[in-house]
Amino acid sequence: MLAPDSDPSVLRVATYNIHKGVQGLGPARRLEIHNLALAVETLDADIVCLQEVRRLNHREAGYFTRWPELPQADFLAPEGYEAVYVTNAFTRHGEHGNALLSRWPVSGHRHEDMSDHRFEQRGLLHVEVLVTGQPVHVIVVHFGLIPASRRRQAEQVRRYIQREIPAGAPVVVAGDFNDWGSRVQRVLAQDALHGFEGPRTYTYPSRLPVVQLDHIYARGLRPIGLMAPRGRVWHRMSDHLPLIAEFRM
Template sequence: MTHEFRVLTLNIHKGFSMSSRRLVLAQIREQLRASRANLVFLQEVVGDNERHRRRHKHWPADTQLEFLADTVWTHHAYGKNAIYQHGHHGNAILSEQPFVAWDNINVSVHHFSQRGFLHGELAGGIHLVCLHLGLLENERKRQTEQLVHYLQHNIDEQAPLIIAGDLNDWRKRCHRRLTEGLGLQEAHEVIHGQCARTYPLIYPVLPMDRIYLRGFKVRHCERLHGAGWRQFSDHCGLMTDLTLKHAI
């Protein structure tokens, strides 16, 4: 079992450019591969969409998740959250190591905002949680409390843990609950003293995307905002290099 991890999180905007006009899945896959990440946390991944399948010539024959994972990340999990008449989308985790278990937890507060978090466990007791919280502050507060309750009752407090995704938490209230209440570290804050500004992509001023951890040493963390990353999504990606402190 490896003790070194490169973790990347990205809201892929359902596979479209920031303007939502161009399908850019191929470019996303190219950049993910080039990152050499062995754990990838993705939000707004489309599981199926009949309308897009009809309209876009290069829509993948399988799911977006399988297209992005290809032969690089042979293990992956998908959590269906938003379900509509013509399809569905949700969170996903791509991993080079196999999952021993995974589950998708529904944390929707309003019928018009379907949300969840995806919990996977790797060999060695390493836990991964991919999440995308709601846009409304009260919604995020309730979802954060659901997350805290779930972690406290389902994951050993000594177990290595990585939580990554789009928190929509520009006021950092959820951030304080996770760091002060659970004692988690945020990777970019450890290295740079503050959470990364990741939204909007064209001029990022709001700290929306995070990587929280427990049981790891942070060696490096960077916001992905170079030329290759500006072709898609409306969020910047975030990537960190971690070393597992000790196996349980």
């Protein structure tokens, strides 16, 4: 695992699809949100980008006796972190969306709908974080299941950055892209957003990862390292592994 670095010029970013804090189906499903809270803390990331985060779900709250009273983003935030959550999807029993947990102060956030069709509710969460006083713009995404949708959503991210973020400002785009090819990479690279990957950064499926669906792209930050933790404890908590990147400011 990447060693935590006390150097303030090093920014440690993680992205994690937490599968709504529940694993399994039907009566065999189990609540993993308490284990996920411990896992998020062990990542020791300055910024944690989360997908499939529940704000509330009446059915699961009635089924599990240890369902947290707090919304999941607040429950998962380690002590001293600020949590930002925005809903992407409204369902029969509740709602879920993207979240960001930050060790550094948050100066503001915005949300933009990214739904490409009526069967998938998607959104973009943009959070401005002050890292040693310098604004860093972090965008948390969860792209669609259809390849054409993902390309259109990547183009939407490009337009959003051009419209809402000052030229030259450091930008991180992180999340579950549902993409294992180079289509999204090629689109984002047009705006100098670069990511990297390799056999040790596969994130899906967590039990036996063979592809990297989760990515961390950056502009204006120098990459130092990237890794995805492995092991039984991780594949029990979600169908995705977390991805951790370190950057030099």
